[in-house]
Amino acid sequence: MTALLERNDTIVPSDEDTKLATESSRILSRHVDRELRVQLDDGQALPLPRALRELITHLLVEISQGNAVTVIPVHAEMTTQEAADFLNVSRPHLVKLLETGHLPHHKVGTHRRVRFADLKAFKQRQAEARSKALDELVAQAQELDMGY
Numbered sequence: 134m135t136a137l138l139e140r141n142d143t144i145v146p147s148d149e150d151t152k153l154a155t156e157s158s159r160i161l162s163r164h165v166d167r168e169l170r171v172q173l174d175d176g177q178a179l180p181l182p183r184a185l186r187e188l189i190t191h192l193l194v195e196i197s198q199g200n201a202v203t204v205i206p207v208h209a210e211m212t213t214q215e216a217a218d219f220l221n222v223s224r225p226h227l228v229k230l231l232e233t234g235h236l237p238h239h240k241v242g243t244h245r246r247v248r249f250a251d252l253k254a255f256k257q258r259q260a261e262a263r264s265k266a267l268d269e270l271v272a273q274a275q276e277l278d279m280g281y
Contacts, residue, residue, distance in 0.1 A: 143203040146196045154196035161190055207253070210246040219252055230255075 141263040146154065161169075169186045170178040181189075188204075195202050205211075211219065216236075217227040231245055236255050238247045 137260045144196070145201045146199060151197055151199050154193045158190065158193035158197050161193060205249050207250045211249060213245050213247065216247040220256060220258065238271055245264055
């Protein structure tokens with residue numbers, strides 16, 4: 134995901150960020166069902182929507198583990214290189230997926246663009262197919278009494 138890591142909105146946590154995120158995550162986890170508010174400098178309390186509370190919790194967990202974080206809107210469009218980086222495949226492999234229709238895309242001039250929502254759905258389908266194949270292999274190994 135090198136292309137994504139070079140984007141300005143990618144946050145690569147420092148050691149200090151990681152420690153603070155760990156502490157903040159623990160505190161926030163104790164208030165999971167309560168309304169979350171941000172206290173502004175002028176004393177005003179700004180309530181945050183539930184979806185944002187969940188996102189903040191997720192971000193804190195990722196940062197506490199030292200992971201770089203990028204927020205990508207679901208409707209965002211990615212270049213073929215960014216899409217390949219997200220799927221952890223080569224760009225030529227991604228282009229084959231696009232050309233064979235396994236992954237929807239459109240062109241902007243001569244350049245292909247892939248919607249992030251489509252990438253996420255594709256990645257989920259691939260994970261489900263892998264899981265199903267592994268389950269079948271386990272069942273077959275048990276039927277053959279292979280000791281697994």
